[in-house]
Amino acid sequence: MLAVGLFPSGLSTDDLKELSYLAMVPENWKVIMKRLTRNPAEIKTLNNDIEDQQALQEQWDNQTDYQLLTPGNYFWVVISKNAAKETLHYQPAQFVNKFIDSDLRAEVASLNFFKLRYLTLLSLSMIKRLKGLYAYHEKVIEHSCISNHGLWMYREDNIFYKGYIKDKRHYTYIDEFQEGPKALDANAIRKVFEAHESNFLSCLESETILSIIKSDGN
């Protein structure tokens, strides 16, 4: 709940899968989501037997979040569906974000670090894919990380570069597929950017960054 609450414009199924792959959210995030969005009637019918509970969990594990969860307004999150892609979008309630910001900043410092790491990878994979699609071309005077030569190259001893960029064929789901139905075109990438715009902006808050630096010490 905290991890989703840190992203003011929410996360999609694809984002959560990626975050899980990067070990930034638990592997069983679908099951957790299911537990956190059950209505009282559903809870009443639950059998407390441990074996039954385990069987239920296995059943949940085999389903996608699109099959498992019901879109709607929940206490802490609004879940909407994208029928074309058979994915869900999780938008945390505003109070969750405000509460984390005002009362839990120190506690979520490590999660904020994960968030910054993920959104950096997301932005880099968008840039990589746009270049691959020839949707954006480097100019004579470019001065941005579109360039990957000279001054704009990553430092070889940069820890983030070594761990998440160097020798990686793709950074996130954005640049994972070059062809086929799952390959994203420039319009699809723009939509991902628009869906994450507030998330990107939230990476530029002084207090959040200072809390990350204090907790990480690096």
Added chain:
Amino acid sequence: MDLIEIAWISIPTIYKLFAASQAGARDLCLRTLKMVDDLEYRELKLTILRAKLHLFLAALHLHDKSENMNTNAVENINHELDSVSKLQEEIEKDEVNMALNHHITFTKAYLFYKIRIGRFLQNEKPNKKKHFMKKSEEILQMIKQCDDFLGPLGEFYDVERCKLAILSSKIALRSLKTRRGIEVKITERIKQAIGVFNVYNLKRLEISANYQFAKIRFK
């Protein structure tokens, strides 16, 4: 800090590509610069990040068609480049300083070229425009300086060297003094640039270099 070093240039870049207006990317970059200053950490990587962000802003001003009609744009670009020069005082690493010297001088040379061909300061009166006008020889001299800055730097700066070749060719072809006898050196450099841009898969620059090569051949 290693994450910040990459994050705070990649996020403004993605805004530059997608934000509704260039002003959106500029505001975000200014906000990022303020944050780096607020961190109060004096590390080389953060100083270089600040320099990169100032260069990023200079490029935004240079390519923003809505604002490059008047002298404000030139002043803004010069202001950003001056900020980079000031930051160089904090950088002891020769290689970085040489690269920054190149970027400052090359951006200025490109700006003067744009003014010279009338793609900048369209709304200004001729006498004001004249104030910013440089002769072709002076711009070529600036490019020569860039070559000197890049001289000791390695192959990772080949793309920058090839960009210099494109601008040299453009200027030489436009100048009455030089267009008759385009130097063999410029022709050779353009030929090399086509190959380098191809290797780096920089299609727009490769096409631009091919176009320059064709123009030289037709002279």
